[in-house]
Amino acid sequence: MIEEKILPPKAEKIAKELEMHGDIRVDNYFWLNDRENPKVIDYLEQENTYNDKMTAHTKQFQENLFEEMKSRIKEDDSSVPYKSNGYWYYVRYEVGQGYPIYVRKKETLEAAEEILFDCNEMAKDHAYFNLSGISVSPNNKLVSFGIDTVSRRKYTIQIKNLETNEVLPTKIESTTGGSTWANDNKTLFYTRKDEETLRSDKIYQHILGQDPAEDKLVYHEKDETFNTFVYKSKSKQYIIIGASSTMSDEYMILDADKPRGEFKMFQERVRGVEYGFSHYKDHFYIITNKDDAHNFKLMKTSLTNTSSNYWEEVIPHREDVLLEDMDIFKNYLVLGERFNGLNRIRIMSWDNQEDYFLPFDNETYTAYTGNNPDFDTDILRYGYNSLTTPSSVIDFNMKTKESEVKKEQEVQDPSFKKENYISERIWATAKDGAKVPISMVYKKGIKRDGSNPVLQYAYGSYGHTTDPSFSSSRLSLLNRGFIFAIAHIRGGEYLGRKWYEDGKMLKKKNTFTDFIACSEYLIAQKYTSAQHLYAMGGSAGGMLMGGIANMAPHLYNGIIAAVPFVDVVTTMLDDSIPLTTGEYDEWGNPNNEEYYHYMKSYSPYDNVKAQDYPNILVTTGLHDSQVQYWEPAKWVAKLRELKTDNCILLLHTNMDAGHGGASGRFEALKEVAEDYSFILDLEGINE
Template sequence: MKKIYLGLLAMSTATFQSQKFPDMKAPVAEKQEHIREIHGDKVNDPYYWMIDFFKKGKDSTKVVDYLKAENTYWEGMMKDTEPFREKLFQEMKARIKEKDESVPVFKNGYYYYTRTEAGKQYFKYCRKKGNLTAPEEILLDVDKQAEGHAYYSASGFNISPDNTKMIFGVDNVSRRQYSLFLKDLNTGKITDLGIKNTNGSSEWANDNKTIFYAENNPETLLSEKIKKHSLGTDSSKDITVYEENDKTNYIFVYKSKNEKFILIHSTSTTSSETKYLDADNPDGTFKVFQPRMKNVLYTVTPLEDKFLIKTNKDALNFKIVETPLDKTGVDNWKDFIPHRKDVLMESITPFKNYLVFSERQNGLSQLVIYDRKTGKQEFLKFDEPVYTVYSSGNPEYNTDNFRFGYTSMITPSSQYEQDLKTGKRTLLKQQEVLGGYNKENYITERLFATAKDGTKIPISIVYKKGFKKDGNSPLLLYAYGSYGSSMDATFSSTRLSLLDRGFAYAITHIRGGQEMGRQWYEDGKMMKKKNTFTDFIDSGEYLVKEKYTSPKHLYAQGGSAGGLLMGAVANMSPNLWNGVISQVPFVDVVNTMLDTSIPLTTNEYDEWGNPNNKEAYFYMKSYSPYENIEKKNYPNLLVTTGLHDSQVQYFEPAKWVAKLRDMKTDKNVLLLKTDMEYGHGGASGRFDYLKDTALVYAFMFKLEGINK
């Protein structure tokens, strides 16, 4: 394709003239009295009725009609951007190599990989026996399987130890509830196992006929049971080998990398417990590794001669301890990699002769190679100021070759292999960006904003050369800030459509994530949650002060718990942003956390607090975006949701938008887009999501007066 140099044109424009939106009448939602009374606090929630589609109540049809009316409104308001959105879509799609193939991964005698074909939305899961010149075997043609489905997700591909069978999960509704299927790799026959409401994954015992899987509650979506299924038997008679009674915990089942154990892991954000079973004895009884301890998290990595445990017991930033195979209790744990105040231990990738530790220091990810024979440690070094590095594609235990991924805001996703013996590093593949991308045309920096309490907040930023720091340039600021999830600096080919039109893009690594260590997370959750919001505001103010942008050209974006962030900062500092993009936002915190029938609610008590507790209730109420809407001016807002969202139900953003329409005193734009067929992650095809991205970009471009 022809190279696109629109960025220089956009950056040379001295002033940005906002384009006018049509004079359309926005939908007005009906109000119905609904009183919430708890802890002596009485609140009327006039839009509570919007829950009825989810609850299958009397106003279900009215809810759908309202969402459709909002869709008609945003479509009309953005009608003039349709040609531009199509151009953006084609531009972003043209950067993606349509016919592509993943780096083959070796396991148990086979090389496994996925490949995509031109014009196809999905992929083919394939393997070759012994070497890469062997004939290709297509294990699953997802393009074919997805035909006739508006949404289709296949995942959890799991090959039996004897390489003759495959289990995989399918979700065609977009609620992250997967049914399990079996494929006989000798005959090609696919069988529906009748196992529903799973997370899509499963684990084989070593007998090649027994699988273990987690079963979810169909209403709350909580993983409640680990079950055992024997091929050829009625799934309705599957045996429950573990049932979790603590509704604040998530449970998982996994197999150790050395194939020796099946492990069940139960965890909340504050404590965990593991049970284990010899994978050669699937009919045996799971043993408790160490009974759960208050405020102690631990995960287990089996080796041939010992267990390694990552734990925060007496170690805020986690440490690695070891214990004998026959003495797993905490009294036998001995330090293997001691705790360090300045390093967060994240995970272990085990090999027969080596261990690779994924760590985090000073906000940056790092990898450390540990020689199991000599105890020697080696840090992998990289020269960019902001980057992300991670273990990737290492299912084989008996190898000295380690695979890792590397990316930055200007370096496309790259996969390397390092010989752990010699240190030789080989680039296996780098994401190809079609259209002539040159990283030398872009600049990435690492900045630090100072929060009101003196805390230094890291910011990763990227922009095109020629970007002027005079306060007149547009900037999009992104963050998440919850669950200890670190938002690292990565490359995005779609983002080039922003940068080439004069935008800077920044990620602020606010408290609530774990970028700067475990304390960073502790200081942004529960009764300290407001630090997350003020960190984001302080980051925005810093970028304005340093003249990267100004409030007339500053945009904020976040999704899910990051959508909560967007709602909070729109309430707390509405004049700092020209526009806010809030995607599948968790904005009705109090009402959702009080309703245990809403999926995943009880799992969240350790993150936000339990509002049945008076102190937690009033603290949540003091920041919940829906509760704190006031009669004042708000920035331009684009809000997105999915009718079948399993993580944040559609009615949260719908209620929030309805209340904002009723209360706000400005004439700024407020748009609500509901995907009537999708859920939390949006469309399933590899190109469809670009249409949503094009809408987000067109929204900001329209506000900036950029139309080409």
């Protein structure tokens, strides 16, 4: 398949001793973490050249896959309009254009279209472009927005006059991109990031027309394990400042009509107590885990007495139901719950006359409440899709119980029929006896004889749940005989909060062993075999890939690790790196000896050893602010040095992008085509 002459790059070894708790680690590739060093850039470019040569025979196939996936996407598409403060807002795309156009119409959908932002024009001179945080003033005359052209998630906020279409000269740098208007139409609250760590740590108040250098600091979050943010209540009556860590929350509130006033504490932080709230009439409704309610419960309190000793229970804690979110309307309270891994949308009328669930009929779907900015309506907008059903936006009348599908994602492929695909949920048994669910989808007619290629995906950190959802690009794998499987491993919240707690800190290894147990089960049940099993994960899921590569390399023919967090110990000991300090409650703080040794025992980079590894593709971005490029680069260098096999090992660094990869809706598909062609090529499929 590949000529032997192509030799991989060899990174220079410069030993650096890292000592902690009397333990010495030698890092031969520590020198790679200097982005300004020409030798580092040279090494990354050598790896890119090697990757290009090794995949040269798949370049045409990648192009074909890209065109195939792109052809399924409706190019002149638009989102379902939603109404807010007298205007209908929606996003549309034009044929051949990679970026969205944000528009609105006054009062009716028959009115003339006003273009707020044409991102195709705005992105013209940039290799990367992202618009974020669009916020329209209460009088509908101004809009604030954030722009990032580097992909380090540092946004510059600007303001546009919607009457004259001119962008004001004000530029507020190093922000999260989002901002919130007070009700006076001239005061804007926003969040700034620390220049070095990129932690969101300060809230400022900007008054229209003043120099941002004179903006007033209204809140500074000094605890390095917390991030801060600011937003407005759905009722439009409060500006809310939040501070949040993995383990606790704190909020302060201000009357949105009195932006020069002082913020008042809602309930100060208590370690281990998380909460969030919504305003309705003369109460605040609070979702919290207070008093060991690990799956969360609903409470309420008056507008004047907001501290937790005044909170009253509305819906008690339930051992088998995770309460995830709420949406408040004039006549109804809507709750998002999770029961036995599945989403539920619960609708309750304030007058206690009605309490029911929306009906869903399979085990591999995702349902969520959509954009519902309008308070005074009986219409709930929600989204639904499944592994076999494209995304739908549905308007549900909570009073009459009538549904209207406003839009189903169009798959521009005449041969696509959802009934040609089968989805199912199966359960593997983990090392300690826990039952781990797997959601899977494949084309009808597949036989369980061990010969099917399977792509097994997972994330498994931060309590983030990978819900089973539809992907039109995934059809390129399914139509070529692949089974796609999502392992709902511990570290996510698929089976409730305890599922997350059992996959973090000193129980992190459950995440890896759960994934391996799922792989073994898929092989035992003859869905696939080790010769045809592929694993994929990104970011913290990339750490998972590094872990399983060390622990069970014999189970996989190939692994794709995207922006992988693999140098866990060194990163967690460096509190100058973005995100580190906020992560202590996820991984543990290695300044503590017990956590240091536990982390070192699974950290993928620290555990690379002389053994056979599967074929591996690693991707990263030079400007990544979340997992720095040097983690995957060092990992690949160490794998090259120690691995004892002849399998393929590739590192591709996008020299223009960050953590989220390329910008533009089609550019990102090129990265999917690269991933897919890697595993399809290993299967001998190249058309």
